[in-house]
Amino acid sequence: MRLKNVPGAREAIADSKFVVLYPEQQKGNWAALFGNDHPVHIEIGMGKGKFLTGMAAAHPDINYIGIEKYSSVLLRAVQKQEELRLPNLRLIRMDAEALPEVFDRNEVARIYLNFSDPWPKDRHAKRRLTSGAFLARYHEVLTRIGRLEFKTDNRSLFEFSLESIVENGWRILENTSDLHHSELNDGNIMTEYEERFSALGNPIYKLIADQGAE
Numbered sequence: 001m002r003l004k005n006v007p008g009a010r011e012a013i014a015d016s017k018f019v020v021l022y023p024e025q026q027k028g029n030w031a032a033l034f035g036n037d038h039p040v041h042i043e044i045g046m047g048k049g050k051f052l053t054g055m056a057a058a059h060p061d062i063n064y065i066g067i068e069k070y071s072s073v074l075l076r077a078v079q080k081q082e083e084l085r086l087p088n089l090r091l092i093r094m095d096a097e098a099l100p101e102v103f104d105r106n107e108v109a110r111i112y113l114n115f116s117d118p119w120p121k122d123r124h125a126k127r128r129l130t131s132g133a134f135l136a137r138y139h140e141v142l143t144r145i146g147r148l149e150f151k152t153d154n155r156s157l158f159e160f161s162l163e164s165i166v167e168n169g170w171r172i173l174e175n176t177s178d179l180h181h182s183e184l185n186d187g188n189i190m191t192e193y194e195e196r197f198s199a200l201g202n203p204i205y206k207l208i209a210d211q212g213a214e
Contacts, residue, residue, distance in 0.1 A: 009071040013093060018081045019074075020065075023092045028104035034063045034088065039109035042067060044096045044129060045116050047192060049077025052112075054189040056089040062109075066091045096129065096137070103141040111138055113150045115193040118157040130161035135168045139211060148209045151179065153197040158205040165209045175207035184208075 013019050020026060020033070031037050039062050043052045046066035056064045066089070068074040074093050081089055094102065116129040126133050130150060138148060148170070152158050158177070165172060176182040180198060184206055190198070198204055 009075040012075055013071055013078055013091075016078045016082060016091070018085075018089065019078060019091045019093070023094060023102040024098075027102055028107065030063070030065070030103070030107060033090070036063070038063045038088070040065060040103075040107060041110040041112065042103075042108055043112040043114065044099075045069070045113065046077055046091075047073055047114075049080045049091075051114055051189050051191040051194075052089065053077070053080055053084055053086065056086045057084065058187075058189070060088055062088065064089045067094055067096060069093070069095050096134065099137045100140040105140060106143045108141045109143050109146050111142065111146070111148050113148070114191045115152055115197075116150075116157070118152070118154045120156065125160070128157065128160065128164075130157075130164050132164060132168045135164065135170060142211065145210065147173070149206070150209075151191070151194065151204060151206045153193070153202045153204055155205065158207070161207060165207070169212060170209045171212040173208045173210060175205075177203060177205050179204040179206045182206075 014021060026033055030040050041062055042065045044067050046052050046068045049066060052064050052066045066077060068077065071093055074091060077091055081091065113129050119125065119127045125131055150161055162172065162175065174184060176184050179185050179188065194204060
């Protein structure tokens with residue numbers, strides 16, 4: 001899918017105090033940026049920000065960082081945050097491959113992946129955010145008891161993710177093939193995609209995993 005270029009998006013993002021322009025300089029010091037020692041949760045591929053702004057508003061005792069690769073998409077999240085001005089939310093425009101360059105070991109308590117690109121062709125499997133290559137990056141930044149939460153409407157990607165997580169030594173804690181009719185839906189905040197897909201009657205899949213630490 002080709003993304004529409006929004007003129008001035010990069011400039012608007014750079015002007016926002018809620019955007020961290022040089023995130024690698026914060027590695028190991030995110031607590032100082034937020035001014036507290038609350039847990040840090042990140043969303044990779046945050047899109048327009050509905051999920052993460054909702055989470056930040058509902059949980060002021062957690063620091064949230066939204067990561068989005070595309071300026072034209074991140075701009076909508078920036079505009080939303082400029083209105084809400086949530087003190088526990090910061091945004092970054094970056095590629096998830098650079099995660100270990102931005103966060104130190106044991107610096108992240110939870111990672112959210114919501115409706116990630118399925119990359120359906122086999123030759124692109126390594127680009128999927130639940131592939132072994134990305135799980136290795138998450139391992140570098142998560143705390144020992146840190147968790148990964150993943151939602152999708154794509155059954156093939158969900159099945160791939162279940163297999164990939166186990167094959168790479170992680171542990172599936174909970175999973176469902178019908179989120180909105182399960183106990184995992186308690187406290188669930190929907191993304192824009194989730195609202196759209198569920199309105200069409202599509203089941204939403206979710207899993208929660210950790211690294212198997214005792």
